[in-house]
Amino acid sequence: MKKQNKQWYRIGEVARKLDIAVETIRMYEREGILLIEKTATGQRIFTNEDLNWLRCIRKLIKEERLNIEGIRRL
Template sequence: HYAIGEFSRKCGLSIDTLRYYEKEGLIHSHRLTNNHRYYDETDIAWVQFIIRLKQTGMPIKHMRTYAKLRYQGDETIPQRLELLFRQLDKLHAQQKDIDLHIDFLEKKIKTYLGIDSSKN
């Protein structure tokens, strides 16, 4: 078991962030008889997953829904998959936009370097 300070170091998140995630329902700590929080190895994997969801740009509202479904059990896997597919679709759309921006800049750079005969 890990106290919140040690868990914070293992996850790379501040204690305040862990408390915020707990308040938002993203994580659930275990409690000792003296009401102190503790976490275990499965919590580390879950927090790493939450961090990755955040990195994908998933809104906290959807992360909260996902976490709630996860804590309800495997019967919620179809709903969780729906959330993940929705986020994946958003990332693919962003990727297309980024590819267009990259093409635009590459063409402009080629123009300035005299590689492209068309003037943009």
């Protein structure tokens, strides 16, 4: 999906692209470490920057052994 010359992705696309469960992405949002824009109907839309941040979150958790609270403090 393109919006104003930006590439936008829906949550299912992001989950497949990054091999992350949809519920995990939603949990990151609930925990406040992922801020996602939503459409007027409440659908989450992700930019390439959001995908990069998700990759970073996963790296911090898997490689640096940070938990959600540790990431929140960054």
